[in-house]
Amino acid sequence: MKLLQPIILIIMLNAALQAQQRFTLSGKIIDADTREGIPYVNILVEDTYEGTASDSAGGFILNLLQGRHTLKCMSMGYEMARLTLDMRESKTAVVMLKPHAIEFSEEIIIYGQPLQRAEETYYLENKLNTTDDVLEKINGLSMIRRANFALEPSIRGLSAGQINVLVDDMKIFGACIDKMDPVTSYVEIDNLQKLDLAKGGFDMTYGQTIGGTLNLKTGRPEFNKPFSAGIESGYESVSDLRFLRGHSNWSKGQWAARGSFSVKSAGDYYAGHRQRWSNSGFDKTNYKIDVSKKWATQTLTMSYIGDVAEDIGYPALLMDTRRAEANIAGIEHAWNNPRANIRSVKTKIYYNTIDHRMDDYDRDVTARTFMPNMYMPMTGTTRTMGVLSEINFTGESQTLKIIGDVYAMKAFADMTMESLDPAASPMYVVNLADVRVQNYAIALDYHRRLKTDLFWRSSVRADFSRRTLHDRFGRRELEGYWNRSGLNRSYFIASASTAFDYQFSVQHRLRWSLARSIRLPSHQENYGFYFYNVSDGFVYTGNPELKPEISYQTEVTFESTNDRYALKANVFYNRIHNYIGGRIEEAPFKTYYNLSSAYIVGSEASVYWGFTPSFGLMTSANYKYSQIDALDEPIPYMPPLEVIASARWTKKNYWLELYGKIAAPQKRLAKISAAETVTDGFTIVNFRSGVKVRSFMELQCGVENIFDTLYHEHSSINRLPGRGRNIYVTLALKY
Amino acid sequence: MNRFPIMAFIVGLMLTGCESNDSDRSFSDDYLLLGTYYNQGVKVEVYAEDSLAVGYNPIYVALYDSTDNRPIEEGHVLLTPVMHMMGLTHSAPVENPDDVNAVDGLFPCAAVFQMPGNAMEYWELVVDFHEHHEGRSGEISLQVPVKNSERCRVLTGADTAKYIVTWMAPLQTEVGMNDITFTVHKMESMMSFVPVTDVTFEMTPSMPSMGHGSPNNMNPSHTQKGHYSGQLNCTMSGDWRIDLVIKRNDVSLLTTYFDIVI
Numbered sequence: 003m004k005l006l007q008p009i010i011l012i013i014m015l016n017a018a019l020q021a022q023q024r025f026t027l028s029g030k031i032i033d034a035d036t037r038e039g040i041p042y043v044n045i046l047v048e049d050t051y052e053g054t055a056s057d058s059a060g061g062f063i064l065n066l067l068q069g070r071h072t073l074k075c076m077s078m079g080y081e082m083a084r085l086t087l088d089m090r091e092s093k094t095a096v097v098m099l100k101p102h103a104i105e106f107s108e109e110i111i112i113y114g115q116p117l118q119r120a121e122e123t124y125y126l127e128n129k130l131n132t133t134d135d136v137l138e139k140i141n142g143l144s145m146i147r148r149a150n151f152a153l154e155p156s157i158r159g160l161s162a163g164q165i166n167v168l169v170d171d172m173k174i175f176g177a178c179i180d181k182m183d184p185v186t187s188y189v190e191i192d193n194l195q196k197l198d199l200a201k202g203g204f205d206m207t208y209g210q211t212i213g214g215t216l217n218l219k220t221g222r223p224e225f226n227k228p229f230s231a232g233i234e235s236g237y238e239s240v241s242d243l244r245f246l247r248g249h250s251n252w253s254k255g256q257w258a259a260r261g262s263f264s265v266k267s268a269g270d271y272y273a274g275h276r277q278r279w280s281n282s283g284f285d286k287t288n289y290k291i292d293v294s295k296k297w298a299t300q301t302l303t304m305s306y307i308g309d310v311a312e313d314i315g316y317p318a319l320l321m322d323t324r325r326a327e328a329n330i331a332g333i334e335h336a337w338n339n340p341r342a343n344i345r346s347v348k349t350k351i352y353y354n355t356i357d358h359r360m361d362d363y364d365r366d367v368t369a370r371t372f373m374p375n376m377y378m379p380m381t382g383t384t385r386t387m388g389v390l391s392e393i394n395f396t397g398e399s400q401t402l403k404i405i406g407d408v409y410a411m412k413a414f415a416d417m418t419m420e421s422l423d424p425a426a427s428p429m430y431v432v433n434l435a436d437v438r439v440q441n442y443a444i445a446l447d448y449h450r451r452l453k454t455d456l457f458w459r460s461s462v463r464a465d466f467s468r469r470t471l472h473d474r475f476g477r478r479e480l481e482g483y484w485n486r487s488g489l490n491r492s493y494f495i496a497s498a499s500t501a502f503d504y505q506f507s508v509q510h511r512l513r514w515s516l517a518r519s520i521r522l523p524s525h526q527e528n529y530g531f532y533f534y535n536v537s538d539g540f541v542y543t544g545n546p547e548l549k550p551e552i553s554y555q556t557e558v559t560f561e562s563t564n565d566r567y568a569l570k571a572n573v574f575y576n577r578i579h580n581y582i583g584g585r586i587e588e589a590p591f592k593t594y595y596n597l598s599s600a601y602i603v604g605s606e607a608s609v610y611w612g613f614t615p616s617f618g619l620m621t622s623a624n625y626k627y628s629q630i631d632a633l634d635e636p637i638p639y640m641p642p643l644e645v646i647a648s649a650r651w652t653k654k655n656y657w658l659e660l661y662g663k664i665a666a667p668q669k670r671l672a673k674i675s676a677a678e679t680v681t682d683g684f685t686i687v688n689f690r691s692g693v694k695v696r697s698f699m700e701l702q703c704g705v706e707n708i709f710d711t712l713y714h715e716h717s718s719i720n721r722l723p724g725r726g727r728n729i730y731v732t733l734a735l736k737y
Numbered sequence: 738m739n740r741f742p743i744m745a746f747i748v749g750l751m752l753t754g755c756e757s758n759d760s761d762r763s764f765s766d767d768y769l770l771l772g773t774y775y776n777q778g779v780k781v782e783v784y785a786e787d788s789l790a791v792g793y794n795p796i797y798v799a800l801y802d803s804t805d806n807r808p809i810e811e812g813h814v815l816l817t818p819v820m821h822m823m824g825l826t827h828s829a830p831v832e833n834p835d836d837v838n839a840v841d842g843l844f845p846c847a848a849v850f851q852m853p854g855n856a857m858e859y860w861e862l863v864v865d866f867h868e869h870h871e872g873r874s875g876e877i878s879l880q881v882p883v884k885n886s887e888r889c890r891v892l893t894g895a896d897t898a899k900y901i902v903t904w905m906a907p908l909q910t911e912v913g914m915n916d917i918t919f920t921v922h923k924m925e926s927m928m929s930f931v932p933v934t935d936v937t938f939e940m941t942p943s944m945p946s947m948g949h950g951s952p953n954n955m956n957p958s959h960t961q962k963g964h965y966s967g968q969l970n971c972t973m974s975g976d977w978r979i980d981l982v983i984k985r986n987d988v989s990l991l992t993t994y995f996d997i998v999i
């Protein structure tokens with residue numbers, strides 16, 4: 003959405019002094035695309051009753067008192083724009099309004115330039131400690147907890163292969179067959195610039211999906227900062243966490259570079275009521291380097307993320323990560339306005355490697371019921387490379403985006419079983435038989451303004467995917483399991499979506515979206531062999547004959563933006579055919595099959611009130627009801643009704659936030675697919691604050707889970723409790 | 738008409754090709770030569786696939802005319818294994834050629850050794866032959882070492898008769914699907930063993946240390962000469978136990994197991 007946000011150009015000229023303490027602002031409001039004046043734009047001066055409207059040519063005049071003012075410009079068919087001016091003299095201003103466009107994804111800005119809409123900047127800035135903290139607070143996202151580390155995101159109750167999680171548009175596949183390594187763990191909070199979150203399967207530009215796309219966008223070098231640097235250190239009491247992180251930006255002429263690092267070390271964490279979870283610490287190092295070169299209309303950026311985590315305790319699982327390493331590299335070329343009708347051409351080449359090693363050497367394996375008396379070290383690796391090309395065409399009130407998306411990945415995983423009985427031979431199993439996936443896709447995304455108040459967007463995407471097995475040992479296991487050879491598989495799938503957006507007044511908008519979206523089985527669902535699933539205690543094997551999941555979904559969204567409040571509410575319905583799930587063969591074995599259909603129906607709402615410029619209140623709530631028809635039970639890990647409320651005071655040198663989350667009990671249980679039990683409701687209250695001690699120094703501190711509540715989210719694996727009372731303090735220095 | 742010389746040339750080539758192939762044939766690339774013996778103007782070569790071990794052992798006999806070393810490919814060959822232990826002797830299940838014609842120059846036989854040889858007890862192979870070129874017949878014998886293995890079971894059946902059950906193939910089990918063959922013989926006397934062709938198998942593989950089995954196994958069923966073939970699926974490497982229940986008329990006759998390491 004950032005690309006399409008209002009671009010505001012202010013041209014200031016000296017003008018003669020007017021009457022005492024009042025100055026004249028003469029301005030013009032123009033269309034960002036056509037550069038023509040926009041008539042009848044409402045112009046309001048925030049926190050006053052003043053305001054005017056533009057004339058037939060887009061011009062306006064306002065007499066303003068001396069001081070800072072924020073103007074809000076609103077017009078049918080355009081994104082609202084906010085403009086802050088310091089009136090110490092008479093001025094001229096040109097305001098460009100960006101024509102409204104239907105966005106399937108909402109943008110959550112973490113760092114950097116705030117958006118024009120206050121409610122979307124609510125979680126902005128470096129006010130949270132981890133990427134997971136940010137994700138947890140987003141309405142419609144829930145986190146699957148397996149440890150005090152790297153929670154796995156789930157969008158509207160769907161996760162893993164049902165959603166896409168990308169870093170800077172790049173596809174990355176986790177290597178751990180126990181899902182210990184969600185892609186979100188590779189982006190540290192100080193590299194996370196924004197999140198593009200598309201809920202549902204309407205946005206298929208970066209992949210066909212039935213659940214949604216979470217695209218983590220990282221910080222890029224800035225050309226206008228010759229040198230800047232920041233360093234931050236902090237402590238969290240709940241897990242004796244210490245961290246040090248820093249980032250720096252250099253630029254000279256056409257070159258700019260950015261580097262950052264983060265080092266963290268945590269001990270055992272405490273759940274509520276001082277319940278200590280032994281063997282739950284971790285050590286993690288992350289570094290990121292970006293180098294950019296820019297020409298008049300082109301930019302070339304090379305990026306690299308390195309991430310190493312060691313000795314991560316997973317109390318909810320049978321084993322712990324010994325070492326996890328990720329290397330993520332990409333080169334991106336962006337070309338803006340190469341031709342009159344082409345707004346941009348973007349090409350990206352990327353490669354990433356994930357290597358994961360886990361074991362149960364720190365566990366008492368004699369006490370375990372599943373496969374007792376043996377150690378089971380496991381390794382997993384993935385390699386992914388791809389090319390992504392994106393061309394944006396623009397015409398009068400229409401845009402067309404064409405995306406070519408090609409990638410190849412390979413995945414291998416194995417497990418050795420070392421019995422404590424010295425007479426027993428070591429056992430070995432290949433869990434992923436060097437599965438290789440080659441995927442070729444093309445997507446078209448078309449947007450058109452049908453009338454001043456009616457917009458239309460439509461997307462189509464087609465994917466061809468070829469999957470083959472290259473490890474002989476692992477292939478023989480699967481051939482034995484399926485009692486046949488020839489397990490290679492090709493898929494061709496196509497999805498389409500369409501949306502209409504009607505702006506029935508300057509402040510109110512209604513959108514209706516519809517999609518038939520398809521998702522391919524993941525490589526694990528096709529070819530996994532003997533994956534132990536701790537949530538139902540079964541050992542899963544993939545099925546090369548799986549059909550893709552097909553989803554028919556629709557959503558209605560209502561948005562209302564007023565001077566002081568913004569409201570967003572939606573209802574959605576997602577019907578999934580060929581729902582993929584495990585079917586019992588013979589305990590403890592399950593095989594993935596297309597079970598039947600499933601559905602999710604739900605609603606999300608959020609309200610932001612800006613009572614004064616320094617005091618804001620944000621409330622959001624979401625509820626989902628789901629059902630897998632064949633199992634007569636809900637989709638596993640479906641969050642219950644949740645309400646979040648947050649109040650924030652922002653003053654010049656300090657800010658305070660009180661945050662509460664209330665979750666209703668979840669009594670609808672997925673007993674077959676995840677052996678779920680009733681999750682009690684809970685309330686968590688957090689307090690956060692920040693003080694600017696000096697211009698270069700900020701101190702942040704707070705108390706999370708103030709009442710030390712012992713609770714677990716419904717999406718916590720093995721009911722692993724959330725963190726207990728946590729007192730944290732962070733000191734940041736900036737230059 | 739003028740094609741005839743060419744045809745004759747080709748036929749001639751084929752004939753000479755065959756003959757030269759036969760005269761300097763050698764089986765020692767593919768097989769282990771146990772010994773060469775002469776009797777009645779016949780040269781007898783005895784081969785095995787590998788060094789002999791307890792269980793099922795294919796044994797091949799090649800006959801030659803000892804004067805000109807011409808291969809003899811038609812005749813009768815009769816193999817008799819004899820175990821000498823403390824002045825007593827007994828035999829073992831044996832398979833002899835079905836046909837008077839050699840297969841690729843060899844007369845295929847097999848012996849199922851139910852025990853290993855050692856310093857005090859040894860196996861002797863007696864080969865009786867009757868070649869059809871000149872009608873010579875005779876007998877040679879050789880003493881062979883037989884090492885121990887876990888591939889053979891001597892069992893007493895529910896009918897009190899003695900049976901010999903052998904894991905015939907594969908010699909090296911792999912992870913995944915394996916074609917598996919057992920042999921079953923009944924001991925009629927110390928010197929007489931007959932193939933059992935009327936039993937059914939129930940085969941259950943499992944990993945004792947894991948407590949699980951594997952899917953898609955196919956119970957061995959009778960093919961010929963007391964051989965029973967089926968499919969064995971081993972889902973991972975490690976120790977496997979293959980439990981067998983051998984039934985006659987749905988009544989359990991024999992139960993045994995084989996332990997293998999993959």
Ligand SMILES: [Cu+2]
Pocket residue numbers: 178179180181182183322323358359360
């Ligand atoms: Cu793992």
Ligand SMILES: [Cu+2]
Pocket residue numbers: 812813867868869
């Ligand atoms: Cu004869």
